[in-house]
Amino acid sequence: MTTTRRYPGDPEDPGLPYNAFAKECPSRGTLEHVTGRWxxxxxxxxSGGSLRFNELRRRVGxxxxxxxxxxxxALERDGLVHREAQPTNPPRVDYELTPLGHEAARRVLSLxxxxxxSMDDVLLARESYDARGAR
Amino acid sequence: MTTTRRYPGDPEDPGLPYNAFAKECPSRGTLEHVTGRWxxxxxxxxSGGSLRFNELRRRVGxxxxxxxxxxxxALERDGLVHREAQPTNPPRVDYELTPLGHEAARRVLSLxxxxxxSMDDVLLARESYDARGAR
Known part of the structure; x- marks a missing residue:
């Protein structure tokens, strides 16, 4: 499906109902929720299964x-995460990925x-870049 | 290679030389450069080929x-983008992906x-979320 796109954001491509490269497209916001700082x-x-808030917080350093x-x-509102409040005392809240969230998470984890x-290569590139700047 | 990881950020997984889930890991910075707002x-x-600065700026709305x-x-310093200044008058500067950048861009574009x-589903989820909040 993506192979028919000449390039992303191509203004001459009429086949894109949503286009994250366009400032006004609502997919821009979702891209930012999925990729943003956290x-x-x-x-x-x-992606390993449901977690409680504090478990998740420990996981994301x-x-x-x-x-x-x-x-x-933001992820819950976009339908990527499901929040499940258990009627216990104290209340227990679990977070888990929806099917859509799993699909997104698979691609995020691949990246x-x-x-x-690739970090060995990245760190070498940084050294080389910084050395050029210092010349 | 990723299939042997029990889950990302698992503190008991001894096989991860770099771990973006750890606050101090240098891969965290690169992840932010690649996924950050722009x-x-x-x-x-x-990913469609080299572009000049202003072409690129038009492309990224x-x-x-x-x-x-x-x-x-940031992407150049991490070795993902190559900057090529042509000795013309006025000087012309082209930006293109390195091989590492192409690999990263392929995964970013997949996402x-x-x-x-998925935006039809996302927008339905938002409507449903907002309707629940208004009850």
């Missing part, structure tokens, strides 16, 4: 309570793992 | 000159296209 890691962390809460709300596996 | 769209736009410049510098294709 969205990608939150989706990735949930460095995220604040406020930022994780905002991230989860995360690729970058993790 | 990184994903910049990589995606360059809504990006400011300053933000595109910062995004390109972008998936989200674009």
């Amino acid at each position: 969205g990608a890691l939150t989706l990735g962390a949930l 460095g995220v604040s309570e406020k930022m994780l809460s905002q991230t989860l709300h 995360i793992h690729f970058l993790e596996d | 990184g994903a769209l910049t990589l995606g736009a360059l 809504g990006v400011s000159e300053k933000m595109l410049s910062q995004t390109l510098h 972008i296209h998936f989200l674009e294709d």
